[in-house]
Amino acid sequence: MAIKGKNTDPFADDYVPATPITRLKEGRWPLVAGVSAITCGAVFYDVPVLFSVASGLLLAGATAYVPRKARMRKRVTSGPRAIPRMWPGTGMKVTADALANPCFIADGRGIIRYVNKAAAKNHAGVKPGDPLSFSLRAPSLLEAFDRVCVSASPERIVWMEKVPTEAWYEAHLSPIYLPGSSGAAERGDVPDFVLVVINDLTEQRRLERMRTDFVANASHELRTPLASLTGFIETLQGPAKEDDAARERFLNIMLEQAGRMRRLIDDILSLSRVELKAHVRPDTPVDLGEVVRHTVDSLGPLARELEVAIEVHFSGGLAEVKGDRDELIEVVENLIENALKYGSAGKRVDVRIEAEKGPGDGISSWGLHVTDYGEGIPPEHLPRLTERFYRVDVDSSRVMRGTGLGLAIVKHILTRHRARLEIVSSPGKGATFSVRFPPD
Incomplete structure (x- = not known):
């Protein structure tokens, strides 16, 4: 007998057909118990043998031929219909x-x-x-x-x-x-x-956005240096063709404009690479102290040129964070370089690595703080500092050969590392850029 329709039992309609032999096998234990009881009655209570034999045969016949409910029959465990309905095979x-x-x-x-x-x-x-x-x-x-x-x-x-x-x-x-x-x-x-x-689809969409942003940013920011180069070339080909002094001056300006274009392209490509990996958090242990020392050494010539002293405050030991070493070097380099260029009036830049305590006595996370003692940043500019191509002072940024992309790159790298950038500044009192890394 097959049970039709949905059933929570995946084998509800797959049963062996009932025959006298199968019924005897299924009911063998009740049958044995009944025959044993009849035998005991014949031996101990003087029940007639003929009556006992007849009772045993009647019990066996009932077991073999009387139908029982289908749920008592043995389920099929093989065959094409033995397929689970509620769990994948x-x-x-x-x-x-x-x-x-x-x-x-x-x-x-x-x-x-x-x-x-x-x-x-x-x-x-x-x-x-x-x-x-x-x-x-x-x-x-x-x-x-x-x-x-x-x-x-x-x-x-x-x-x-x-x-x-x-x-x-x-x-x-x-x-x-x-x-x-x-x-x-x-x-x-x-x-x-x-x-x-x-x-x-994240990587595919970021690639599409990277191409679009690169074209938009490059066409906007490269227009000025390209126009300058074109103008100087036309001047050298025309009125200043035989003027050696003008030629020398214009060639120096053209070299500077070409350098600006190269820096723009490098920064745009760097920003695009960071954005492409923004959803993948790095998990490699990196020594933050070693990154700071490496960066300070590489920026030593610029500090001496600007006559600014870099002081590192770190008790030593291992300041380990999870991250990408090259990207963290880029973050520290951008922050210290900005402090050197735009805070040079203070003649000093402090770089501090501090442990932040968590519950108990252990170290929960690490913080990096870069402080300059220059002119500071007006409060109305602070919320927009990490925007692309945003400059507090366009003229001073160009004098310092800035592209307006440094802090945008910092923001995107820290976003990938799940870290936070905090900026505290006021006019005449310098600025502090703080990076707080998350607990591991």
């Missing part, structure tokens, strides 16, 4: 693990039934047995899942997440109906499973 799991992209298998109720290796690595909070909405909180994805369960048609969606950094994802959702199940797409039944495959 081994073949489906192996196939999901072979996919390079994160993949989830959920049932028609939205409960996650399997998570492949890539998904377990990239989405650590996702666990089988939890509702899909517990771990993947993108509303558009959950809405698409509901539509797939109702329409039994595949869907593709793209969405963006802004926390902790901007990231773009694409998901393909497909309904699965297992062979032999009572559900069918033609009747609009709820699928046995829904396959959710997620593709990370």
